[in-house]
Amino acid sequence: MSEIQIRRARQADLPAIVAMLADDALGRAREDTRQPLAQAYLDAFAAVDSDPNQLLAVMTDGADVIGTLQISFLAGLSSRGAWRGQIEAVRIAADRRGERLGQRLLEWAIEKCRERGCRVVQLTTNKSRLDAHRFYDRLGFKASHIGYKLEL
Secondary structure, eight states: OOOEEEEEOOGGGHHHHHHHHTSSHHHHHHOOOOSSOOHHHHHHHHHHHHOTTEEEEEEEETTEEEEEEEEEEEOOSHHHHOEEEEEEEEEEOGGGTTSSHHHHHHHHHHHHHHHTTEEEEEEOOOTTOHHHHHHHHHTTOOOOSOOOOOOO
16 A cells, blocks of 8 residues: 655656646646647746745655645735745646545645745635635635736
8 A cells, every 4th residue: 555645746747747737627728748748848847846935746646646736935025024825736636536635735735835934825726616616615715815817
């Protein structure tokens, strides 16, 4: 029996990460899972991995990558100079959903934010992801703001 681990992602994890990002209606429209992966994914990984204020993490079960998320640690002047942990791209492999792995992954991420001195943990989720909204509500997140995006 394998043990679930959470660790910093490695470049070799990219195919599994991109596959999870593409594994829903929204992701299929914006991700490219063809192998070899597009250079843009490799460049993005290198940028994230070399930035001390970024943490791309994976959850593994043995050799299998079964979850992922990214934390951006953001310095800011508001709220008396509070650091924020911005969580993005939370995914659990489709065949592992329902095992409370997402909760475990988010709790790990929140602890990483605490360790970095963050006073706020924030995230965004697409309006169409109703299951995700219920999940984040259950974990104590509050839908306190409206988010806007401008595609460039």
